[in-house]
Amino acid sequence: MTDKNKYRSNEEILAVRKKHFLHTAGLYHPSKPLQLVKAQGAYVWDSEGKKYLDSIGGIVCISAGHNHPRIKKAMMKLLEDDTIQHTSTLYLTEYSVDAAKALVEEAPNGLDRVSFTNSGSEANELAIMAARHSTGETMVVNLRHSYHGGTAATLASCGHSSWRFKAQPVTATTSALEPNCYRCPFGKKPDSCSFECAKNVETTIQTSTNGKIAAFIAEPVMGVGGFIAPPNEYFHQVSKIVHNYGGKYISDEVQTGAGRCGGNFLLTKEIGIDADMVTMAKGFGNGAAIGAVLLKTEDAEKMAGKAYFNTFGGDAYQTLQAKLTMDIIREEGLVANAKAMGALLKDGLEQMKKKYPVIGDVRGRGLLLGAELVKDQATKTFATEEALAFMDLCRDRGLLLGKGGLMGNVVRIAPALSINREDVSFMLKVMDESFAELEKVRKK
Ligand SMILES: Cc1ncc(COP(=O)(O)O)c(C=O)c1O
Numbered sequence: 001m002t003d004k005n006k007y008r009s010n011e012e013i014l015a016v017r018k019k020h021f022l023h024t025a026g027l028y029h030p031s032k033p034l035q036l037v038k039a040q041g042a043y044v045w046d047s048e049g050k051k052y053l054d055s056i057g058g059i060v061c062i063s064a065g066h067n068h069p070r071i072k073k074a075m076m077k078l079l080e081d082d083t084i085q086h087t088s089t090l091y092l093t094e095y096s097v098d099a100a101k102a103l104v105e106e107a108p109n110g111l112d113r114v115s116f117t118n119s120g121s122e123a124n125e126l127a128i129m130a131a132r133h134s135t136g137e138t139m140v141v142n143l144r145h146s147y148h149g150g151t152a153a154t155l156a157s158c159g160h161s162s163w164r165f166k167a168q169p170v171t172a173t174t175s176a177l178e179p180n181c182y183r184c185p186f187g188k189k190p191d192s193c194s195f196e197c198a199k200n201v202e203t204t205i206q207t208s209t210n211g212k213i214a215a216f217i218a219e220p221v222m223g224v225g226g227f228i229a230p231p232n233e234y235f236h237q238v239s240k241i242v243h244n245y246g247g248k249y250i251s252d253e254v255q256t257g258a259g260r261c262g263g264n265f266l267l268t269k270e271i272g273i274d275a276d277m278v279t280m281a282k283g284f285g286n287g288a289a290i291g292a293v294l295l296k297t298e299d300a301e302k303m304a305g306k307a308y309f310n311t312f313g314g315d316a317y318q319t320l321q322a323k324l325t326m327d328i329i330r331e332e333g334l335v336a337n338a339k340a341m342g343a344l345l346k347d348g349l350e351q352m353k354k355k356y357p358v359i360g361d362v363r364g365r366g367l368l369l370g371a372e373l374v375k376d377q378a379t380k381t382f383a384t385e386e387a388l389a390f391m392d393l394c395r396d397r398g399l400l401l402g403k404g405g406l407m408g409n410v411v412r413i414a415p416a417l418s419i420n421r422e423d424v425s426f427m428l429k430v431m432d433e434s435f436a437e438l439e440k441v442r443k444k
Pocket residue numbers: 118119120121122124147148149150219223224252253254255281282
């Protein structure tokens with residue numbers, strides 16, 4: 001599919017990155033980095049012409065599928081027609097209005113105001129500011145192991161030391177203990193616990209704030225944290241606590257949104273979380289640089305009279321992609337597909353867990369699935385090197401996966417929502433073979 005000589009060598013690209021980039025983010029497959037050059041649907045090709053099933057979609061961004069023909073056609077038409085790309089919200093444009101209307105249709109009841117941003121970080125930053133403005137309080141409660149972005153307020157809410165810098169202000173935020181059923185911080189088992197994790201949100205407010213909060217922010221499935229998926233009841237209990245203490249519940253759907261978790265376009269709606277704000281990005285634009293905040297009228301109204309302006313937020317090219325992505329997800333039944341294909345994949349992984357002791361936990365929702373690798377199922381020692389080796393073994397067989405978790409030992413699976421049964425069979429076959437090979441190496 002690709003012309004090898006058309007692309008720069010990996011060595012040339014690596015040399016420039018080494019010399020001129022900030023060395024704050026590594027590479028997947030560091031021993032043999034990949035230069036991805038082409039993409040279609042759920043598949044990508046590297047500069048050598050090798051084809052891969054892309055099961056991480058950039059970084060959990062591809063929902064409708066790479067270069068979806070409808071989006072491609074519409075984008076080409078924009079260019080052919082010399083459609084204005086940049087006007088900012090100071091002028092009227094139909095594209096942002098269409099995207100906002102489509103998003104509100106998918107929103108939980110009462111969330112009928114939209115602000116577009118360029119990224120998930122900006123969306124969360126704006127939501128936190130809106131919550132603080134609305135409540136007159138500053139304190140934001142987050143969860144350990146969470147990730148909400150790389151800007152000031154979001155990073156101050158980040159529960160991973162590797163993402164925080166020495167000068168990072170950690171002002172007006174505090175962390176509650178994570179609702180992680182596999183590694184319960186309270187030493188409980190899911191079938192016999194009393195949601196100590198939910199109660200801990202209240203204890204945290206009572207002990208680390210003035211007794212009132214601006215917001216609680218959480219992902220319905222913790223993405224960067226390694227696809228930690230708390231039970232629905234956790235969110236029901238926590239949203240009540242948050243409201244009792246005067247806070248706004250911010251549901252960060254940057255990774256979980258856009259139908260990825262199956263059941264509904266927004267997982268917040270599927271679970272029935274009583275959220276005051278929902279933030280989105282990644283799959284919402286199918287890879288376009290767009291984020292969004294959904295708010296309630298009462299909170300949005302309080303911001304009136306103040307200026308919040310985002311130069312690129314809501315531009316025609318990005319909002320058109322988000323609108324078409326929403327149309328495609330609805331018209332092609334991709335939410336139901338994510339649920340069905342996700343169930344097949346999860347079941348296949350559960351079967352593998354019985355065969356391969358390196359798999360400690362299989363979890364997630366829809367097509368947001370994780371396998372936590374451990375050196376030993378009893379001790380649950382983090383198998384960080386094994387996760388990297390497993391990703392390389394899958395890559396050699398034509399399957400790209402991601403990783404996450406505080407210790408980098410959770411393999412992350414988040415392909416395009418359009419994958420079919422054949423794709424699932426391929427993914428399971430490759431993972432089965434790769435786990436078998438990994439176990440052989442471990443035994444040596
Ligand atoms: C849950 C969550 N929120 C926010 C962000 C930040 O989004 P962005 O990188 O688009 O700023 C991310 C990015 O990984 C994320 O996973």
